[in-house]
Amino acid sequence: MSLSRGAFIVFEGLDRTGKTSQTRRLYNRLTEKGIKAKLIHFPERSSAIGQVINAYLTNAQDLPDEVIHLMFSANRWEHINGIRQEMLAGTTFICDRYAYSGAAYSVAKGLHFDWCCSPDRGLIKPDAVIYLKASSDEAIASRGNYGGERYEKLEFQRKVGVVFDQFCEKESSYWHQFDACQSEENLHAEIAAIVDEVLKETPSQSLAKLT
Numbered sequence: 383m384s385l386s387r388g389a390f391i392v393f394e395g396l397d398r399t400g401k402t403s404q405t406r407r408l409y410n411r412l413t414e415k416g417i418k419a420k421l422i423h424f425p426e427r428s429s430a431i432g433q434v435i436n437a438y439l440t441n442a443q444d445l446p447d448e449v450i451h452l453m454f455s456a457n458r459w460e461h462i463n464g465i466r467q468e469m470l471a472g473t474t475f476i477c478d479r480y481a482y483s484g485a486a487y488s489v490a491k492g493l494h495f496d497w498c499c500s501p502d503r504g505l506i507k508p509d510a511v512i513y514l515k516a517s518s519d520e521a522i523a524s525r526g527n528y529g530g531e532r533y534e535k536l537e538f539q540r541k542v543g544v545v546f547d548q549f550c551e552k553e554s555s556y557w558h559q560f561d562a563c564q565s566e567e568n569l570h571a572e573i574a575a576i577v578d579e580v581l582k583e584t585p586s587q588s589l590a591k592l593t
C-alpha cells in the first residue's frame with residue numbers, strides 16, 4: 383500500500399507581515415494533531431549558496447541583480463529533491479517564502495517577469511499559498527527591527543507587493559489572501575481553517591510542478 387503524500391504549504395508576503403510567527407503556529411498545530419510536518423524557510427542560509435545570499439542581504443557583498451536572482455533559485459533547487467522525497471513519504475512542508483518571493487523582489491528591481499520565473503520552472507508547485515497582505519504598510523514598517531536588511535525600505539516593498547498581488551489574482555485557485563494587520567490569534571484561526579481543507583484534498587492529488 384502506498385503512503386499518502388504530505389502537502390506543500392507556502393507562506394508569502396512582504397517583510398514583517400508575520401510569516402515566521404504564523405508558520406510556527408501552523409507547524410505546532412499540525413504536529414499537535416499528529417500530522418508529520420516540517421518547517422522550512424527560503425533563503426536557506428546555511429549552505430554555501432545560502433551564505434552568499436546572506437552576505438548579499440546584510441550588505442556585506444554586492445552582486446548583479448541577475449546573479450543574486452539565480453542564486454536564490456539555486457538555493458531552492460539544492461533542497462527540492464530532499465523535500466520531494468520526504469513529502470512522498472508523508473511529511474507536510476510549511477515553507478516560509480518560495481519562488482514567488484524570488485520573482486517579486488527581482489521584478490521590483492526592474493528585471494523581466496518571465497525571465498525571473500524561468501529558473502524556478504520545474505520546482506514543486508505548492509498545494510496552497512498563504513498570502514499575508516498588510517492593509518497598512520506603515521503599520522508593518524513600524525514593527526521591530528524593520529530596515530535591518532537590504533530590501534526593508536517602504537518604497538521598494540510597495541513595488542514588491544504589486545507583484546504578489548498579481549500572482550494572487552492570476553493563481554487564485556491555490557492562493558489565499560489574509561489581512562496581516564489583524565491579531566496573530568485571528569490570523570492563525572483563519573489560516574488553520576483553509577489549511578484543514580487543503581489537507582483533506584492533497585493525499586489524493588499527485589505532485590505538480592511550477593510552470
Ligand code: FDM
Binds near residue numbers: 424439454455533
Ligand atoms: N528574497 C527571498 C528574495 O529576494 N528572493 C527570494 O527568492 C527569496 C526566497 O530575501 F527581503 C528576499 C526577501 C527578503 C529577503 O528573506 C530575506 P527573509 O524571509 O527575511 O529571510
